[in-house]
Amino acid sequence: xxxxxxxxxxxxxxxxxxxxxxxxxxxxxxxxxxxxxxxxxxxxxxxxxxxxxxxxxxxxxxxxxxxxxxxxxxxxxxxxxxxxxxxxxxxxxxxxxxxxxxxxxxxxxxxxxxxxxxxxxxxxxxxxxxxxxxxxxxxxxxxxxxxxxxxxxxxxxxxxx
Ligand SMILES: [Zn+2]
Numbered sequence: 512x513x514x515x516x517x518x519x520x521x522x523x524x525x526x527x528x529x530x531x532x533x534x535x536x537x538x539x540x541x542x543x544x545x546x547x548x549x550x551x552x553x554x555x556x557x558x559x560x561x562x563x564x565x566x567x568x569x570x571x572x573x574x575x576x577x578x579x580x581x582x583x584x585x586x587x588x589x590x591x592x593x594x595x596x597x598x599x600x601x602x603x604x605x606x607x608x609x610x611x612x613x614x615x616x617x618x619x620x621x622x623x624x625x626x627x628x629x630x631x632x633x634x635x636x637x638x639x640x641x642x643x644x645x646x647x648x649x650x651x652x653x654x655x656x657x658x659x660x661x662x663x664x665x666x667x668x669x670x671x672x
Contacts (some may be wrong), residue, residue, distance in 0.1 A: 512535060512536070512537050512538075512573070512574045512575040512576075512577070512624060512626070512660050513535070513536040513537075513538060513567065513568070513571045513573055513574060514534075514535055514536075514571065514572055514574045515531060515532075515533045515534060515535075515536065515570075515571050516533060516639075517533050518530065518532045518533045519531045519570055519571075521566060521567065521570060522566065523558075523563050523566045523567065523603055523606065524560065524563055524566055526563060526603060526605055526606065526668060527566050529602075529603050531603075532619065532621075533600065534619055534620055534621045534622075535574070535619070535620040535621075535622070535624055535638065536567070536571070536602060536617055536618065536619055536621055537592070537593055537617070537618045537620070537624050538564055538567075538606075538607060538616060539551070539586040539587075539589045539616045540564065540586055540616060541583075541584040541585070541612075543584070544581065544624060546578060549601060550576060550578075550644075552599070553568060553573065554573060556569075562607065563603070563605075563607050563617075564606075564607060564617075567617075575626070575643060575644075576629075576643070576644040577626065577641045577642065577643050577644070578628075578641060578642060578644060579639045579640065579641045579642070580639075581639050585638060585639065586611075586612055586616060587611050589629075589635070589638075590613050590616055590631045592629060592633070592636070593618050593629065594618060596620075596624065596625055596628065597625075597630075598620050598621055598622060599618050599619070599620060599624075600618065600619045600620075601614050601615045601618060601619075601641060602615060602617040602619040603615055611659070626643075629641070631633050633635070636666055645647045
């Protein structure tokens with residue numbers, strides 16, 4: 512989840528220039544090559560702009576990270592659930608959704624998205640549960656120790672069901 516304190520006019524790579532109203536944005540994605548390294552990349556300010564999300568995170572702050580660990584890509588299913596929440600508005604057509612049929616993997620909310628409701632919906636749809644990464648500090652160095660520890664625990668759980 513990303514917060515924007517003020518509205519922005521931003522170029523998102525080949526998707527062009529878009530007006531982003533202030534508020535909360537939920538971005539869904541998968542990191543089949545490794546969650547910890549992907550999250551570290553998202554939180555690092557110095558990087559080559561490659562994904563659509565890179566353009567947004569140059570200007571906006573990551574407020575919360577929720578994750579699930581497993582073999583399947585769940586981003587599109589999560590997206591459908593999020594879109595049904597009150598106040599959800601798809602943001603920037605095509606954002607993060609080059610390889611699927613979703614209109615966008617970025618959803619805007621004017622008020623804090625109901626992530627407890629999201630967890631409940633996962634349960635109802637028999638989807639794996641998500642967990643919130645430990646409280647985020649603005650310093651990404653803190654996360655360097657937090658993420659591998661959490662990912663390590665989950666991997667262990669998966670290995671010994
Ligand atoms: Zn999708």
